Amino acid sequence: MGRKQKLRQERKIKNKNPTSAVVTTAPEATVEAASEGRMPEAAMKAIADEIDNMFPKSDEYVQAMMDMDTEIINGNEHYKLNNIEQYVLFKQGATEHGCVHSMLLMGKILRIWSATTKGHCNPPPMYIHLAYPWLLEGAIRGSFRCIMNLIGECYMHQAGPDRRTDALFDYWGKIANNTDTRIPALGLNELKYRLGRKCVICSKTDTKTLTLTQCMGCSFHCYCSESCQTTHWNEHNHRGECKQLRILHKYHKPYAKAIRDAAIRGDIHPALEKLQYKLGLSRPLEDYQELIDYNTHDGKLINPKDYVVAREDGTVWVGSFPSMCVSG
Ligand SMILES: [Zn+2]
Numbered sequence: 197m198g199r200k201q202k203l204r205q206e207r208k209i210k211n212k213n214p215t216s217a218v219v220t221t222a223p224e225a226t227v228e229a230a231s232e233g234r235m236p237e238a239a240m241k242a243i244a245d246e247i248d249n250m251f252p253k254s255d256e257y258v259q260a261m262m263d264m265d266t267e268i269i270n271g272n273e274h275y276k277l278n279n280i281e282q283y284v285l286f287k288q289g290a291t292e293h294g295c296v297h298s299m300l301l302m303g304k305i306l307r308i309w310s311a312t313t314k315g316h317c318n319p320p321p322m323y324i325h326l327a328y329p330w331l332l333e334g335a336i337r338g339s340f341r342c343i344m345n346l347i348g349e350c351y352m353h354q355a356g357p358d359r360r361t362d363a364l365f366d367y368w369g370k371i372a373n374n375t376d377t378r379i380p381a382l383g384l385n386e387l388k389y390r391l392g393r394k395c396v397i398c399s400k401t402d403t404k405t406l407t408l409t410q411c412m413g414c415s416f417h418c419y420c421s422e423s424c425q426t427t428h429w430n431e432h433n434h435r436g437e438c439k440q441l442r443i444l445h446k447y448h449k450p451y452a453k454a455i456r457d458a459a460i461r462g463d464i465h466p467a468l469e470k471l472q473y474k475l476g477l478s479r480p481l482e483d484y485q486e487l488i489d490y491n492t493h494d495g496k497l498i499n500p501k502d503y504v505v506a507r508e509d510g511t512v513w514v515g516s517f518p519s520m521c522v523s524g
Pocket residue numbers: 395396397398399400419420421424
């Protein structure tokens with residue numbers, strides 16, 4: 197296809213022609229949710245495309261996608277970043293126009309960056325902590341594919357036994373379900389089964405003599421004892437998860453629809469800015485420059501998985517739209 201022809205086709209897409217979209221994504225989480233047998237994968241994908249095609253596409257996104265190659269691995273589409281200019285375009289689309297499509301690709305690219313630069317087949321997710329704020333930015337605006345990727349990449353795949361963030365998984369599953377009732381409440385049945393009334397640390401269940409207590413903050417996790425609760429809170433950083441959840445319940449959930457409607461119109465709802473502030477997404481760049489530039493924190497090399505979800509106060513480790521004021 198010639199470049200001009202390609203350009204025309206992309207323009208057509210841009211002018212709201214969702215049925216002929218050339219560029220589609222298959223979020224890994226979609227595949228997983230679909231494989232739970234509640235909805236065929238193709239149907240999920242069609243809904244995901246339908247929902248996200250309502251959001252405007254920035255010129256930068258359209259331009260970057262023209263040069264984007266994809267390859268199919270295990271039935272999923274994987275993006276192959278051809279040059280740094282593409283990344284810069286996505287970043288521009290995301291930061292200057294709040295383009296959720298660019299945010300999704302930023303998240304995807306940052307996650308696979310080591311694969312594209314070093315040629316490994318299955319690399320460690322070196323930059324997953326940098327992908328998180330962009331997927332979160334897309335998710336709070338209501339992008340379905342960003343929500344799916346947030347769940348799939350940041351809450352499921354990265355979660356070792358000591359990094360489980362099932363309460364956040366549950367939150368976003370419900371938000372997706374609220375967005376479009378055709379979407380099954382993602383993975384929640386599996387979660388309930390897995391967690392049930394069971395101590396999240398030692399798996400003890402209710403008995404005649406023992407009644408599990410719930411976390412007062414989120415009412416999601418159950419504990420057999422204060423000691424298990426303290427372990428979860430401190431060592432497994434439920435503190436950060438629980439606090440991020442509280443921020444979302446207070447500053448996102450009541451405004452989710454209004455924020456999304458504004459994003460679809462290409463506007464910024466005032467509640468979005470407050471939410472970004474509360475989540476730490478607008479923290480000054482100096483706060484986390486080191487994590488971006490060197491993958492280090494206070495001079496020590498990090499395990500990116502420890503820097504994905506939340507700091508102790510529930511705010512993100514790495515921001516997205518840094519405020520201009522200089523810290524310090
Ligand atoms: Zn326990």
